[in-house]
Amino acid sequence: MILPSKEYFTVFEAEARWGVPVATIAGWADVGRFRLVTSAPMVVCGAQKVCGRVELCGSDLFKILGTAGVPALCTA
Structure with a gap:
């Protein structure tokens, strides 16, 4: 049986497959x-409820990344 192609990739899988930094991927998504x-x-958030599959802006990914292009640690 032939399996369908993969529909979704993590940003780190895309980074490895495309050979570009995550920040570049975030920039491409942003445009x-x-x-x-x-x-x-x-x-x-106020009266709005969000759950399930949500779309991020590329600029949102920049906020998640540290300055070295790796996920920043979140602290409370």
Whole structure:
């Protein structure tokens, strides 16, 4: 049986496959070359509730990344 092609890749899989830094991928997404999608638990902001599959802006990914292009540690 032939399996279908993979539909989704993590940004780190894309980084390895394309040979570019995650920051470059974030920039491409920011200008609309493709969509960055993630899964999120229920988040309430005012009257709006968001959950499930959500699209991120490339600039959102920049906020998640540290200055070296790796995920920053979140602290509370």
